[in-house]
Amino acid sequence: MSVILRPGADDLRLIGFYLGRVLLGLGLVMLVPTGVAVAAGEWNSASAFVVGASLCVIIGAASDAKLATRRSLTWAHGMVITALAWVIGAIFAGIPMYLSGRFDSPLDALFEGMSALTTTGMSVIHDLDHTPLSEDLYRHLLQFVGGQGIVIVVLSLFAAGGARIASLYTSEAREERILPNFIRAARFILLVAGTFLVLGTAALFVALLVAGFEPGRAFYHAINLFFASFDTGGFSVMQSSMMYYHSLSVEIVVMVLMIAGTISFGLHFALWRGNPRELLRHLESRTLAATSLVFLVVLCFGLLYAGTYSDLESMFRKGLFTLVSAVTSTGHQVNVGDTYLTDWGVMAPAAIVGAMAIGGMASSTAGGIKAMRVGLAIKTLFHDIRRILLPESAVQVTTYHAGGRRRILRDETSRAATTVLLLFIVTYLIGAMAALAYGEHDITQTLFEAVSVGSNIGISIGVVSPEMPNGLMGIYIVMMWLGRLEFVAVFALLGYLVSLARGRAKA
């Protein structure tokens, strides 16, 4: 039997130190909307941001001064810090939101904070259409921070030591010092995100000018729309989401940004290095293309069969936009509330739910099961079928292309991919059942919403609202957290807590 070692005081100091750094960073992020609030004369918002930023900076600086240690950051520390960072981040991010007076309770503000940092995009804010500029910017900026943050974590921590999303990142990476990976990954990600920030905002600005917006208002919408689209977040500055713009050019730019946001940073890297063939060969891009094609065909058939839309423009602007929004896990909406279920027939919503469940690519800001895992599960299925059909003595080797080379499909890779896939499905079902238990919605509504929440999508048919029960809100907060961290970091945290309670002290 293996012996679990109890983490020492130094380990806890290290974790506290880095969580303090996370708070310090969050405090600095809050200074941006503080500046905007002061410039715009939004004094109520400014005071809320000052309180929030001060708390973050004071606690962060105190942990910096008191908890500094010479211990190096390891894989296990990184996992625990990641799991806790999204909880503590959401709590502290929710402080200025609650103080702004636009949320009914601290739980509502926590929900909004978690929704922002996990790039889900579900909102329980009151009177969104009249939210001050600084508060709009803050919610969208949090999506950028949370979105780029998770990519950095995935690339530097989950995929450390050459391990990929396919494996549960254990043996190779456990003893590796992760800080150099973190810095390397952060540099490239911020470079790509920064480039798209400039170009994407400019493109949206022009599209909004064409749509008739004044320059100042066009810029304000463009920057928020960029954060919500490229980071596959899906927040909106208006209650009516994308319907507010009534503009084909805006919708096209947003679709391009959503697709750019769902491409894994591994593929971004290959493209920047002039290797587009990687896109054609990679198991993940092939899986995403194939599954999206199936969902598109089902969607078209469903919409035309139900008679929802009959012309190409409506099919493109409503149907394709929603599918792209679902596949990329963004959650921008071009329909109101539960009309996806009441007006779209049966097959079209099913296609959207399927697309939401699978989500986008690993190591992007997209949520969901991830195309990579689905691709590996399909490969595993065919591998097993061949093994049944062939003689027992025959050697079966299944390969797939990922990370610039051909890899052999190993048992542990298959097991890890299918385990996480199964965990996502169980989470969707638990979320649907929990909402069903409150008796206000039927199974189609609760399943749609549960998949949207668990996959960090954000398309809502109305279950999520400021009036939703507190218990359900709590369950959805946990679902967003689990979905964003793809269970792995949360399990590492649970293991750490068990070892704290039951582990043997180090010699």
Next chain:
Amino acid sequence: MADRRPDHPLREHARGVLYVVVLAGAVLLAGLTIMALFVWAVA
């Protein structure tokens, strides 16, 4: 095979963005074409 010398960063930026935009455009065009086929078939 010897490693290729990395390109100028600006050139890499431009190429990376161009590939992504072309890819996204191709995806939207493919979607539009399939939808057009369905609409045409039903009409």
